Structure formats: C-alpha cells, structure tokens
Amino acid sequence: MRLDNVVGSLPGKVSRMPESSSQPSRPRSGSRRDEAARLAVLHAADDLLVEHGFGALTIEAIARRAGVAKQTIYRWWPSKVEILLDTLIEDSDKRLPVPAGKPTAESIRDYLRGFARFLTGDPAGKVLLALIAQAQHDPGTAESFHQRYLRPRRDQERDLLARAVDAGEISPRLDPDATIDALVGPLVYCALTGAGIPGDLVDTLVEDLLMPRPR
Amino acid sequence: MRLDNVVGSLPGKVSRMPESSSQPSRPRSGSRRDEAARLAVLHAADDLLVEHGFGALTIEAIARRAGVAKQTIYRWWPSKVEILLDTLIEDSDKRLPVPAGKPTAESIRDYLRGFARFLTGDPAGKVLLALIAQAQHDPGTAESFHQRYLRPRRDQERDLLARAVDAGEISPRLDPDATIDALVGPLVYCALTGAGIPGDLVDTLVEDLLMPRPR
Amino acid sequence: MRLDNVVGSLPGKVSRMPESSSQPSRPRSGSRRDEAARLAVLHAADDLLVEHGFGALTIEAIARRAGVAKQTIYRWWPSKVEILLDTLIEDSDKRLPVPAGKPTAESIRDYLRGFARFLTGDPAGKVLLALIAQAQHDPGTAESFHQRYLRPRRDQERDLLARAVDAGEISPRLDPDATIDALVGPLVYCALTGAGIPGDLVDTLVEDLLMPRPR
Amino acid sequence: MRLDNVVGSLPGKVSRMPESSSQPSRPRSGSRRDEAARLAVLHAADDLLVEHGFGALTIEAIARRAGVAKQTIYRWWPSKVEILLDTLIEDSDKRLPVPAGKPTAESIRDYLRGFARFLTGDPAGKVLLALIAQAQHDPGTAESFHQRYLRPRRDQERDLLARAVDAGEISPRLDPDATIDALVGPLVYCALTGAGIPGDLVDTLVEDLLMPRPR
DNA sequence: GCTTAATCGAGACGGTACGTCCCGTCTTAGT
DNA sequence: ACTAAGACGGGACGTACCGTCTCGATTAAGC
CATH class of the missing domain: 1.10.10.60 (Homeodomain-like)
Structure with a gap:
C-alpha cells in the first residue's frame, strides 16, 4: 500500500472550512459553530x-x-493532530499548490524549490515535520495524516509527473511514486535532521533523476 | 550547521557498555551497576x-x-530517548556497520540495501524512526541523537564515499554530505511514510547519482 | 430563629401552579407557558x-x-431544588394535609402515622429527605426550603396543636415548636438513617409527650 | 435492618490513625505514608x-x-466523604465519648446535652450533619457512614441504656434502638432545620421518655 | 569479620495534562 | 413569545505519568 505524498493541491477552492469530520450534519436549529x-x-x-x-x-x-x-x-x-492537519492543509493549499496546466521541467524544478523553502522557512513547514514525526508515534495520526494530506497531494504530484512525461519534458527511470520519493525524500530528510537544504540539491536531483541520460 | 548522518560504525568494539552519562567515576565501595x-x-x-x-x-x-x-x-x-539511543547504537553497530576497507560501487550499493532492510525489517529500524521523530518534538533529543548517532555514522559514511571517489569507483555530482542525503533520504522518507521501499530504488539511485554520466 | 416545619397544608387549593418565580405577569402576546x-x-x-x-x-x-x-x-x-420543591409541595398538599377542623388526640396520631408512611413509603418522601439533605449543603436551598415548605406546614401544625390543647385533648410539656420537633424529629431521623420506623414509635411518642402525666 | 447510631465510643484508644481502608498491608520497603x-x-x-x-x-x-x-x-x-468520616471519627471520639462506667440518669442527660452542643456548636457537628445529608444523596456514603460511624456509636449507646435499665436508673417504654432514635432524633432534626435546640428539650425528653410514669 | 557506601526494589510525593461531564449563559430557527 | 437544539467559557472529575524523594534490604570492596 502506497499512501504517502507531500505537496500540491489545485489552487482552486478545495476546502474553505476544513472540518475534521465530514460535515456536522447541518443542525436544524441551535447555535452554529x-x-x-x-x-x-x-x-x-x-x-x-x-x-x-x-x-x-x-x-x-x-x-x-x-x-x-x-x-x-x-x-x-478529536485530537491535536487534527488541529495541526487543518492548519497544514489550509496553509499548503494556499502557499504551495501543485502546479496545474502544461508542465515543464522548469515548473517541476520550481515546485521542488518552493517545497524546500516551505520546509525550512515557513511556519507551516514545521507543522508538516511535526506531523510526519507524530505519525511515527501514533497509528491514528499516521492514518489521518495520510488520508487527509499525503494521499491527495501525492495524487496530484503523480499526475503532474505523468503529464510531463507525456509532454516529453522528463524521462525518469523510476516509476512515478518512487520518482517522487527520490525527489522529495532528500529534502524532507535534510529538514528532519536539521541540516539546511543545499542550494544545488534540487537542481542536481532533477538533472540526474528526471532528465534523459545522454547515452 | 550539518549534523545528520545515518549509518555505519567500525565493526570493532565501540561501546560495549553505553553509559549515557560519562562514567560513574570510581565506585570506592559498595555494589556496582x-x-x-x-x-x-x-x-x-x-x-x-x-x-x-x-x-x-x-x-x-x-x-x-x-x-x-x-x-x-x-x-x-536521563530520559527514555537515551535508552533508545543505547539500544540503537548497539544494534546498528552490530547489524549495519559502515563498510571499511577498499570500497567499490558494489559495496556501497550493498550497504544501502542493508540500510533499507534495516529500516523496514529490523526492530532497531523502528527505534531509528522513532528517534528521528522524537527529535522533531524535543530539542534535547535532537541534540543527543545527532551527537551520539547521526554525526558519528555520517563521518564514516563521508569517509567511505571519499575513498570510493579516490578509487575512481564513483563520481557523484553533489558534495559528499548532499550525496548521502540524496541516497539515504528517499529510503528514510519511504520508511517514515509507511510505504515500502521499491526494490529498484537503491539501484537506480546509485546508478543515477553516483555513476559517471556517460557524456 | 425557628424556621422549620414539616407537614400539612389546608386541603383546599393552595397553589395549583406552583411557579417558582412569581408569576409571569400577564402574557401580552406570543405563546404562553x-x-x-x-x-x-x-x-x-x-x-x-x-x-x-x-x-x-x-x-x-x-x-x-x-x-x-x-x-x-x-x-x-432557578435551580433543580425548586423543581423538587414544586413536586414536593403539590404532593404533600395532596397526600398529607395537616388535619383541619376540631382536633383530637386520635387525629394527631393519625397525622403522624401518615407522615411516617409518607417518609418511608411515598416517592415524595424521598424528595423531602433529599431536600432536607441538600439544605445542609447549600444555603440557598435551605432558605427556599424553609420559606416555601417547612414554615407554612409548621404554622399549620402549630395551630393544630394549639387548638388541641385548647380543646383539652393533649397537654404537652414543651412549647409548641419543640413539641413538634420532638414528635417529628424521631421519624425523620429514622428515615434519614435508613432504618425503618418502628410500629409503636408514634403511639409511644404521643402517649409520653402529649398525654397528661398521671400524677 | 437497623444501622444507625449516633454518639459515643469508649474513651480508651480506639483508632489513633483512622485509615479509611483497614491497614495498608505494611509495605516492606519504600517510603511510608x-x-x-x-x-x-x-x-x-x-x-x-x-x-x-x-x-x-x-x-x-x-x-x-x-x-x-x-x-x-x-x-x-476513595472519596471526600471518607476524609470527612476520618475527621468526624477522630473528633467525636475525642470530644463526645459515650459514657462508660456505671450509668445514671444524670450521665445520660449530660451525654445528650453534650451531643446537642456538639451538633450546634462544634465544627465537627457540621461534619456530622453534612455526612447525614450526603448519605441521602449517595448510597456509597450511606454505607460507609453507617459502617464506620453510626453503627459503632449505636452499639455503645445501646449498651449504655441497657446498663442503665439494669441499674434501675431509667425505664423507657420503647425498645433500646427506638428509645435512642426518640432522644437523638429531635436534636438532629433541630440541627438539620437550622433551628436552635431549645434549652429544656433534652431534660423534658429524658423525663418523659426514660423516667418511670408515676401511676 | 566488620564497616561502609552505592545499588536495588518499592512506592509516596507535588505536579501537569488528559478526556469527560455538567454548569449556567448565550444564540439560532422554527412554530 | 416560547420552544428545541445546542455551542460556548468555565471548572471539577478521576487517571496516568512525570521526575524527585525516601525507605529498608542487599551486596561487595577495603579495612
């Protein structure tokens, strides 16, 4: 089972009000939230x-x-984790949308650069790291985090890559999910270990993993 | 500041008795530990x-x-984290030593494969993931984890890479630390997100990141 | 200050609708209660x-x-105590009226026997005991309980005794309030401590406390 | 089932340390209470x-x-009630012992006068009233209150009366438990209803209920 | 063999946060 | 105007662990 995923979201409205549970079944009377x-x-x-x-x-x-x-x-x-998820989803939809439209190698590079900045410079990046961490400690967190955050973003990212391959912009040697892991993993790992993300890391990863090998 | 690092340790005895605190001086009398x-x-x-x-x-x-x-x-x-660190250090020294001796592309590939197995199959891998996680939540844990685990392994891994480059076995395009992050990061990220590690991931990473690009 | 009192109430209508708060004036429009x-x-x-x-x-x-x-x-x-008071007043007016009319030693004995039965056998007896209890815990309850329940009944009981004395039916050696306490106290105390009320208790109390001592 | 009882206790040591539960099974090591x-x-x-x-x-x-x-x-x-019980037992053993030794009508009168004072003037009297009250609201309290307080005192009081009857000091017309209820009930009831206890109440109760009727 | 001191088990202690229940007040919609 | 519904700020409940502490009992080195 593959359920991780890290970035993106159509810029359009996705969930203005991210109620943790679906909808509170519209109360016929009484005070509203x-x-x-x-x-x-x-x-x-x-x-x-x-x-x-x-x-x-x-x-x-x-x-x-x-x-x-x-x-x-x-x-x-139901838990503080869901609170953090609500803020994370709102913030990353807003500040780190997965690029839509016709993809180029350049737009993928930009998206990854934005992701690196999000992880190291944005308060919401701290939330993401905290949730990755907490998911290790608590299965409930893991489940929720995957369902509500990782999976949806991963779906968009996979689609982005597929369209780029179709357009002949990139030619990765790994299957789409593994490719994303190989690109995103180093960034997350650097952030988790507190090291900065080297300036040329994204460029080199894109070059080595996505660009066609000459021969 | 660069303080991460993930695997290895000279197979030789490093700390048979991993007292977290230095040593309890000399017990002049009375029972020993x-x-x-x-x-x-x-x-x-x-x-x-x-x-x-x-x-x-x-x-x-x-x-x-x-x-x-x-x-x-x-x-x-001083804390439960140090207990876990003690077990992690003992176990990974034992079961996942950083290869010494003359390095080849093959030995590096094997080491990374071993690391992937360690992460997904070994109980000690769970300990490592838990410590990475806890380091996000608590600065004290982060400090200790880096000092006692990540840094020493990273030093050995960096050395391994340098020797392999000298021997002409590999020619990475990133600096040594970034190279390790790019290799290890995807594996850790897959483990953290609960996905398995695809069988060809290590091979492709080594091929794309360490092997000379033809042209 | 003497403000207790325990039983009775003219059988006539006293408060068909015991609104705790005064009365809602006259409802000028809208739904009524x-x-x-x-x-x-x-x-x-x-x-x-x-x-x-x-x-x-x-x-x-x-x-x-x-x-x-x-x-x-x-x-x-204003509180759950007032709800209980409403039920208690309705029920004890209905099921345990203080005898009106010309009193005899016999009618007093009957009233006390009825009170004993009320305490141990009637659901409303439980309400009375609960209110006595709650009055110990909360001064507001005490005030309301005395004003609305104990005092009015005590007034009627005192009057009953006075008329019986005038009629030469009884000749208590204590003043009227103390006499009532001496008669009612043992019954209430037995009920409070969960013991039953012995069959001959009322008779003996009446005999010893109300009947003239031979000599 | 008869389980109430209100006053007394042999003046000798009865329970210097009224641990709620029997004994904490003597811990062989570790800190003591x-x-x-x-x-x-x-x-x-x-x-x-x-x-x-x-x-x-x-x-x-x-x-x-x-x-x-x-x-x-x-x-x-186990509950705040047990705390109050501990204080009540200590205090009433100390300040309101049931008279031992050869009983006279006078010593019984004194004991009841002391009880009246205890109820209205002693802080521990408030505790007693509060426990009587709480016993109405909660069966657990009732059970504990009877077992630990009412029953033991009632046993001593019953014995006191029996000895006084044997000595020809008194000749009550009710059985011993009912006699105690008839004496103690009015005092408790006066205290519960917030009224004072009339000065001559104890004397008249003793005279009318315990002294032989002339005829 | 005796002293001495550090260790061990046990567990009481002052705290903090948990997640639940109910308080009494309030706001909203419906009749 | 009154109702049913129910959200809200508050506060106590009883539980679980925290990290510190104190208690005997045990154990082994040094005298």
Missing part, C-alpha cells in the same frame, strides 16, 4: 508549535492561548 | 516500542516490564 | 430522583428525560 | 466545610488548600 473560536484554536496551535515546540502543544495550552474552553476543542477536533 | 537490570531496561524499552509504539513507552511502563524500580532507570539514563 | 413541558420536567425530576438518586439529578438529565431544552428549565426554575 | 500530608488534608477538608460549605468541598480545593497533590488524596481516600 463559532468561526472566531475555530480560528483562535488554529492560530493558537500554530503559534504554540512554532514558539515552544510540539512538546508544549497540549490541548490545555491551546485552549488557554485561544481563550477557549477545552470542551470547545474536543467538540470539533 | 547491575548489568542484568541494564539489559532488562534496554530490552523492555525495545519490546514496548515494537509492540505498543512510542506512545506506550513511558518510564513507568519500562520499569514495570523490566521488573526494575523507576529510580534505577533515572539513575542511569 | 407550555403546561406539558412543565409537567414533563416535574415528572422527569421526580423519576430520576427515585430511580437513580440525587446524584444523577442534573439539569441536563432532567431535560434529556423530559424531552425539553435546558433553557426551558432555566427559564422557569 | 506522610503523616503531615494526611493531617493537612483532614484539616483542609474540615476548614473548607466550615468556611464555605459542602458545595465548596471539592477534591481539588482540598488539595489546593492542603498544599498536596490530588493524587495523594486519591491514593489514601
């Missing part, structure tokens, strides 16, 4: 992660910071 | 991680399982 | 108390059981 | 009850006030 509270929670979680790390990211701390009751969090999110 | 307790703790930690995941890996659970008092653990290890 | 909802709440409270005890008597449980919104309860009753 | 913490909890509970009422008596408040961790309370007491 408080959008301000929802945003306060997302931002509080994001801020706490960036400022104090995943260790300080407790439900109580999020509630405190967001000025929200604990129960309000438990009402809408 | 109980080796049975030490091993019980290491095995309990390993078993718990493999059987129930990192979430169930609490000091109390380790003590319970090892039949040891909590204080006995705190006396010798 | 839903009598069905009011009764549903009273019965739900009563049932829950009898079936699962005071501990399970939460506003949310009452609302759930009555099929009524929480707010509907809060609109009409 | 912290007596200071035990006392801090008992006093905090007592103080909170007297100062702010049973409603404010939460485990968290007790822990806060006693400067103790919540878990330390849960380790030794």
